[in-house]
Amino acid sequence: MQPFVKMTGLVAPVDRVNVDTDAIIPKQFLKRIERSGFGQFLFFEWRWDEKGNEIPEFSLNQPRYQGASVLISRANFGCGSSREHAPWAILDYGFRCVIAPSFADIFYNNCFKNGILPIKLSEEQVEDLFQRTAANPGYELTVDLENKVITDGLGLNLSFDLDEHRRQFLLQGLDDIGLTLKHEDAIAAYEAKRAAAGI
Amino acid sequence: MFEKIWNNHVIVAEEGKPSILYIDLHLVHEVTSPQAFEGLRMSGRKVRRPDLTFATMDHNVPTKDRFNITDPISKQQVDTLTRNAQEFGVKLYDLNTIDQGVVHVMGPELGLTHPGKTIVCGDSHTSTHGAFGALAFGIGTSEVEHVLATQCLQQAKPKTMEVRFVGKRRPGITAKDLILGLIAQYGTDFGTGFVMEYTGEAIRSLSMEERMTVCNMSIEAGARAGLIAPDETTYNYLRGREYAPQGADFDRAVERWSALRTDEGAVYDKVVEFDVESLVPQVTWGTSPGMGTGITSSVPVPEQLPTENERKAAAAALDYMGLKPGTPMTEIPIDYVFIGSCTNGRIEDLRAAASVAKGYKVSPNVTAIVVPGSGRVKLQAEKEGLDKIFVEAGFEWRDAGCSMCLAMNPDVLQPGQRCASTSNRNFEGRQGRGGRTHLVSPEMAAAAAIAGRFVDVRHWEFKSEVTA
Numbered sequence: 001m002q003p004f005v006k007m008t009g010l011v012a013p014v015d016r017v018n019v020d021t022d023a024i025i026p027k028q029f030l031k032r033i034e035r036s037g038f039g040q041f042l043f044f045e046w047r048w049d050e051k052g053n054e055i056p057e058f059s060l061n062q063p064r065y066q067g068a069s070v071l072i073s074r075a076n077f078g079c080g081s082s083r084e085h086a087p088w089a090i091l092d093y094g095f096r097c098v099i100a101p102s103f104a105d106i107f108y109n110n111c112f113k114n115g116i117l118p119i120k121l122s123e124e125q126v127e128d129l130f131q132r133t134a135a136n137p138g139y140e141l142t143v144d145l146e147n148k149v150i151t152d153g154l155g156l157n158l159s160f161d162l163d164e165h166r167r168q169f170l171l172q173g174l175d176d177i178g179l180t181l182k183h184e185d186a187i188a189a190y191e192a193k194r195a196a197a198g199i
Numbered sequence: 200m201f202e203k204i205w206n207n208h209v210i211v212a213e214e215g216k217p218s219i220l221y222i223d224l225h226l227v228h229e230v231t232s233p234q235a236f237e238g239l240r241m242s243g244r245k246v247r248r249p250d251l252t253f254a255t256m257d258h259n260v261p262t263k264d265r266f267n268i269t270d271p272i273s274k275q276q277v278d279t280l281t282r283n284a285q286e287f288g289v290k291l292y293d294l295n296t297i298d299q300g301v302v303h304v305m306g307p308e309l310g311l312t313h314p315g316k317t318i319v320c321g322d323s324h325t326s327t328h329g330a331f332g333a334l335a336f337g338i339g340t341s342e343v344e345h346v347l348a349t350q351c352l353q354q355a356k357p358k359t360m361e362v363r364f365v366g367k368r369r370p371g372i373t374a375k376d377l378i379l380g381l382i383a384q385y386g387t388d389f390g391t392g393f394v395m396e397y398t399g400e401a402i403r404s405l406s407m408e409e410r411m412t413v414c415n416m417s418i419e420a421g422a423r424a425g426l427i428a429p430d431e432t433t434y435n436y437l438r439g440r441e442y443a444p445q446g447a448d449f450d451r452a453v454e455r456w457s458a459l460r461t462d463e464g465a466v467y468d469k470v471v472e473f474d475v476e477s478l479v480p481q482v483t484w485g486t487s488p489g490m491g492t493g494i495t496s497s498v499p500v501p502e503q504l505p506t507e508n509e510r511k512a513a514a515a516a517l518d519y520m521g522l523k524p525g526t527p528m529t530e531i532p533i534d535y536v537f538i539g540s541c542t543n544g545r546i547e548d549l550r551a552a553a554s555v556a557k558g559y560k561v562s563p564n565v566t567a568i569v570v571p572g573s574g575r576v577k578l579q580a581e582k583e584g585l586d587k588i589f590v591e592a593g594f595e596w597r598d599a600g601c602s603m604c605l606a607m608n609p610d611v612l613q614p615g616q617r618c619a620s621t622s623n624r625n626f627e628g629r630q631g632r633g634g635r636t637h638l639v640s641p642e643m644a645a646a647a648a649i650a651g652r653f654v655d656v657r658h659w660e661f662k663s664e665v666t667a
């Protein structure tokens with residue numbers, strides 16, 4: 001996995017609460033058997049109408065947000081299904097960081113497995129980011145995971161919280177399975193105990 | 200109860216890191232597994248415990264002419280699972296077996312789900328299995344790979360919440376109404392970060408299948424998992440099932456399971472109460488499961504909602520749903536009815552729907568389909584003649600699968616079509632682009648199919664004889 005240390009990128013807003021995984025990547029695109037290539041389907045039904053025409057009002061279709069790598073949205077982002085296709089699509093589209101007041105658990109967890117940093121800020125802070133993004137064409141944020149701060153070129157300086165283990169995990173781009181397998185002895189011992197108990 | 204199951208399964212717990220939890224049962228389906236098996240192959244790893252891993256195909260499969268999967272990519276997923284199961288030695292219930300079905304219907308049916316187990320599946324409705332007092336949660340594909348390789352999962356310990364159902368259920372109120380009502384009251388994220396344990400007399404009196412309906416939708420409240428303590432209802436359901444312990448082993452298991460029950464006076468991180476007495480049959484009006492109300496109410500008026508976010512969300516939802524604020528729920532006409540899914544596709548659900556449908560005809564404006572949750576449910580229903588009741592009333596009788604719960608197979612709504620659905624999600628486009636979903640119980644869905652609009656099933660006139 002690609003480590004996440006520090007990045008600077010264009011910010012794109014998706015101004016909705018409860019953005020669900022069906023909206024992030026509709027199920028007709030879950031049929032691929034690869035991990036890549038999902039970005040083109042991100043927010044599919046918000047980006048294109050039935051006839052396949054771009055919906056110009058949707059933020060990601062606007063020229064000013066092309067090439068964005070930081071996504072801001074509202075509460076309960078990523079609710080719904082466990083499909084990891086959702087973070088795959090977000091990553092494949094080019095986002096490395098998602099900022100919202102809250103995230104659904106499975107989605108939040110899935111982000112870390114894919115080198116995406118989800119950041120929780122307060123409702124007020126997120127609202128402020130929305131306003132700054134709207135007011136400043138080309139608005140960029142710098143996300144520094146080492147120091148857990150977000151800055152823009154306009155004096156903003158926010159610190160954010162993140163579980164230390166998760167932070168290390170992203171900073172180093174670790175492999176989960178490898179970490180667990182270091183405990184092979186403990187797993188084998190547990191399995192022996194389990195078998196003895198007849199479970 | 201959660202603590203006990205958790206502690207029984209923690210292998211490694213280090214300060215500041217997620218614990219490593221042993222997994223007793225891993226269920227696999229075709230949509231979220233291909234990349235996980237591919238990952239194993241690429242890193243030269245094996246499935247550690249094929250004996251604890253069971254696979255089925257459900258999301259993609261057609262419910263008519265099922266062996267003829269016309270969508271090449273669906274077919275590829277189904278074939279990929281078949282190949283992976285063979286290569287890695289995993290037991291697969293494919294379309295040729297009677298046990299094939301929606302993964303969360305099949306598991307309990309086979310007796311794979313036991314109290315006290317840790318159960319995972321690459322599907323968020325894994326919470327269903329919590330109805331047995333198992334700790335069951337949905338995981339992403341990376342975690343599917345992780346569990347395949349290690350039979351363990353890294354998990355931060357969730358907090359606990361007691362969801363106390365107060366009072367008795369009135370006639371005509373189903374398990375689906377309990378959970379829809381709860382989510383309508385508290386929202387779709389009040390459970391985030393928690394494992395919820397459902398308690399109270401109304402929960403105790405539910406059948407095993409009804410408990411599954413409640414736990415199924417825990418994820419719609421945002422919870423990691425739902426739990427119901429095991430009791431006689433649980434043991435009676437499990438006794439004699441294929442993968443349940445047999446004979447004296449079963450009695451010993453019951454002893455062990457009974458010890459899991461939450462101790463008197465246990466403390467939860469949070470407690471919420473829900474009043475069952477005043478509950479009426481529920482219907483959702485919006486595009487999130489929390490946007491629901493009683494059948495006796497009306498579509499809300501966004502301006503009257505308390506917060507700006509709610510007003511915005513409700514207005515957008517009503518726009519998508521094509522509903523006028525203030526419309527009585529009973530005046531909403533429908534085009535489609537779907538009875539099925541892991542929420543309400545079990546035999547009791549079909550019995551309940553059939554009892555409503557018996558002797559009536561589906562409204563000429565409505566297409567109605569019944570999709571059993573598994574091959575076994577289908578067989579049982581046919582033994583009881585439920586299929587005939589449905590067919591005579593004008594419902595289509597289909598083969599087992601997820602079907603219109605997420606519409607990955609050919610069963611899809613057309614833009615603008617309005618559906619009364621017994622599934623669990625009413626997100627935009629869930630049942631097809633532009634499709635409008637209202638979540639209801641099987642009884643309410645059947646009644647809506649006949650009336651062509653939503654009706655209060657508490658006043659339904661049941662016919663005991665089928666009139667030609």
Ligand code: SF4
Pocket residue numbers: 257258301302303322324540541542600601604605622623
């Ligand atoms: S029936 Fe619906 S919710 Fe259940 S497993 Fe299938 S798609 Fe998921």
